[in-house]
Structures are given as C-alpha cells and as structure tokens.
Amino acid sequence: MKRTPLYEAHLRHGGRMVEFAGFALPLQYTSIREEHLAVRRGAGLFDVSHMGEFLVQGPEALPFLQWATVNDVAKLRVGRAQYSMLPNPQGGVVDDIYLYRLGEDAYLMVVNAANMAKDLAHLRHLAQGFRVELTDLSQDTALLALQGPKAAALLQGLTEADLASRRKNEVFEARVAGRPARLARTGYTGEDGFELFLAPEDAEPVFEALLEAGATPAGLGARDTLRLEAGFPLYGHELTEETNPLCTPWAWVVKREKDFLGKEAMLAQACRERLVGLVLETGIPREGYRVLSGEREVGRVTSGGFSPLLEKGIALAYVAEDAQEPLSVEIRGKAVRASLSPLPFVPLK
Known part of the structure; x- marks a missing residue:
C-alpha cells in the first residue's frame, strides 16, 4: 500500500x-x-x-475545461472554486471533481484517489487539439x-x-x-x-x-x-460511468447552456430512476440492500449507515421513477419501514 x-x-x-x-x-x-x-x-x-491533484494551464485551459466538465468554468473567477463532474461520451460520469482557478490560465483539479490514473488518461485524450498542459501534482x-x-x-x-x-x-x-x-x-x-x-x-x-x-x-x-x-455523493456508489447526473440531486451542476462532452447523450436519456434519501425506523441499511414498495423491488441502496445526529439508519438509494410510498428496505430478509427524506439529512450551516 x-x-x-x-x-x-x-x-x-x-x-x-x-x-x-x-x-x-x-x-x-x-x-x-x-x-x-x-x-x-x-x-x-x-x-x-490520497486525493489526486492535476494542474491544468495554458492559453486554452478555459475552453478545454468547458468541454471536459459539466459546470460553467467561465463563471469561475481567479481565487474561486467550484464542484463539477467529468462526463463521458455516453452522458455518464467519469469522476466528480473540485476545480480551483489559481490564475488567468491556470486551474487546479482535485479528483478521487481511486480514479487518478483513469482521469488523467481521459483528460490527456481530450486535451489533444487544445493548447493546454496537464501536470500531475499528486505525488508532490x-x-x-x-x-x-x-x-x-x-x-x-x-x-x-x-x-x-x-x-x-x-x-x-x-x-x-x-x-x-x-x-x-x-x-x-x-x-x-x-x-x-x-x-x-x-x-x-x-x-x-x-x-x-x-x-x-x-x-x-x-x-x-x-x-x-450531508447527502453528498461518493463516486462508485451514487455516481458511476453509467449514472446520468440529471437524475440525481446534483443535476444543478450540469449547465445546459454550454457545450460539453456527452451533452446530447445526457439530455436524451429519460430518468427511469431517481436518487433519494431514506430514513429507517430501525436497523442500519447498507450498500446493495433492496428497496421495496410492498412486495415489489423498486430500487437499491447505494450508500447507507448510522447517523450519529439522528441516531437512526439513513441511506441514499436509486428507486424507480414510479415507486410509490410506503417504502421499506430489506435487512436480513425483513422489510424495515423507510421514509423519504430531503437532503441533507441533518440541518447544516
């Protein structure tokens, strides 16, 4: 390691x-x-x-990042940061990232540790044709x-x-x-x-x-x-290469008024399921547990655990768009009542 x-x-x-x-x-x-x-x-x-850090700089850093990310980089002033995602050609998510504008033509991108090699290869492929330099600063x-x-x-x-x-x-x-x-x-x-x-x-x-x-x-x-x-996503759970971010609570990060990789594919996909928050009456939900509406399976938990503030089990789960309450989560063969919850689960300042 x-x-x-x-x-x-x-x-x-x-x-x-x-x-x-x-x-x-x-x-x-x-x-x-x-x-x-x-x-x-x-x-x-x-x-x-363990997180990855990439320096993106050059006279075409802005147009490159506009194409490579879903948020509007043009609105990012020097000394400001924004949450964003790297889309793929199919409208899914390569990774979710944070982007910091350090100078007029210099940006720092922070990526998930497990995706460092994949992200760097993806970005270098996209950078062909742009006057931009990518430097991996992760080890330094x-x-x-x-x-x-x-x-x-x-x-x-x-x-x-x-x-x-x-x-x-x-x-x-x-x-x-x-x-x-x-x-x-x-x-x-x-x-x-x-x-x-x-x-x-x-x-x-x-x-x-x-x-x-x-x-x-x-x-x-x-x-x-x-x-x-806080209701934040974890890549590989709530966000994946197959996930359409428009079907999640983080759809706000996708700026439809600009062009980006995979935009047409993303917009063309219908949301057959949606990501929701669930609070359980008893028990602790875990990734992969089934979400039920009556006897019907309507979804799966993507992240679950115990909330120290609520002192209850909470979960993020993808459920079918037509899923009806009441809902439950199957824990060791038993259906445990679950209530839909707005995100974040707890009040935050």
Whole structure:
C-alpha cells in the first residue's frame, strides 16, 4: 500500500490503519461516532493526501475545461472554486471533481484517489487539439481537511491571513504554522472548514500544530458518515460511468447552456430512476440492500449507515421513477419501514 506523508503520525496518534484506494489510511483513532460529532460540534482534522491533484494551464485551459466538465468554468473567477463532474461520451460520469482557478490560465483539479490514473488518461485524450498542459501534482501534494464550526477560529490562531473575510469556495495562499500553504474554504462534510494544500515535508508539522491547537484527528469512517448525513455523493456508489447526473440531486451542476462532452447523450436519456434519501425506523441499511414498495423491488441502496445526529439508519438509494410510498428496505430478509427524506439529512450551516 502507498503511504501518505502522515503515515507515521497516524500511528503515533493511535490510528487504526486500513487500505483505501491503494493507500494506508486511518479508519478511526477512537470511535467513528466520537470523531463524527467532533466535526459537527467542533473541529476535526482529516488526512486526504490520497486525493489526486492535476494542474491544468495554458492559453486554452478555459475552453478545454468547458468541454471536459459539466459546470460553467467561465463563471469561475481567479481565487474561486467550484464542484463539477467529468462526463463521458455516453452522458455518464467519469469522476466528480473540485476545480480551483489559481490564475488567468491556470486551474487546479482535485479528483478521487481511486480514479487518478483513469482521469488523467481521459483528460490527456481530450486535451489533444487544445493548447493546454496537464501536470500531475499528486505525488508532490499533501492535503489536509480541517472541518467543523470551530475550524476557522482554530486555524486563525496559526495564520496571519484574515480568514473571516474569506468566503465559501475561495482559494488563496497563506502560511500556516510557519509553513507555506494554499488554503481553500471547501470540504466534504457539510460543515464550514478549510482544505490545506501543502508540500509533503510540511504536512506533519502542520498536522501536529492543528492537533495541538485543539483539532480532533478523524478517519475514513467519520468522513463517510459525515458526507452521508450531508447527502453528498461518493463516486462508485451514487455516481458511476453509467449514472446520468440529471437524475440525481446534483443535476444543478450540469449547465445546459454550454457545450460539453456527452451533452446530447445526457439530455436524451429519460430518468427511469431517481436518487433519494431514506430514513429507517430501525436497523442500519447498507450498500446493495433492496428497496421495496410492498412486495415489489423498486430500487437499491447505494450508500447507507448510522447517523450519529439522528441516531437512526439513513441511506441514499436509486428507486424507480414510479415507486410509490410506503417504502421499506430489506435487512436480513425483513422489510424495515423507510421514509423519504430531503437532503441533507441533518440541518447544516
């Protein structure tokens, strides 16, 4: 397994290491519930150095990215970021990404760890004919995510940058604990917070400084329960090469007024199923569990787990467009009543 620059630090702090996307990462340090609630009520710190980072630059970076992504890159000003997706020719999703505009003709794209090689090959193929240069910065970049309602106040004690003036989806350079960093007011938990792009050798000193300042180390387990409560997708579950994003709650990211790869195929597909949120009366739903309407199977759970805030099982599931309530989820042969829920599952600031 690959190791992030924080591998030894995770061991020192009691991280229970597991394999994820080819990397050794902490599943948890104490308990998933404790780390989850630390993020919702205070500030949690994640090592997300396994994510991929690509620099896209050149005089035709903008038209290239307009073609390669579904969101409107032309609206992205320097110092701003946006959530987006890489479409395929069939109207499905190669990956979901975050795009940061660093300069007039320079953009940083963050992609999912499991898709790095696939995404880079896809982008390089699309780049043929554009005056654009793609550089894989993944090996040279460490990435931390400080998330929670107290994240800004905690981080402010370690930087001279005025964090209060920085809005959501803003990206800027600053020094943190004396180390150069690129900060972005973004994250994957539904809470306020910052992601810190660092040189690999600076990751451990900044990680330790944030912990000393009061952040709680958090692992993959809490990261997943937090994103599920927030109603965020996980690639390979809610989004795939066969998924039409227009049939999901994230259809807003697809800007139909511009051209992009696979647009005609995407728009031509009828939505025979829709992605919904479910809250269960009892039990914990898991990926692949059947969703029922009476005796009829109408869908499958794509992500499921226990919500520490609701103290109930919650799930994201694709269900047939004509599915009627009441619905249930089959758990070990028993149909458990499930109620449709708006997303996010819990109130977020």
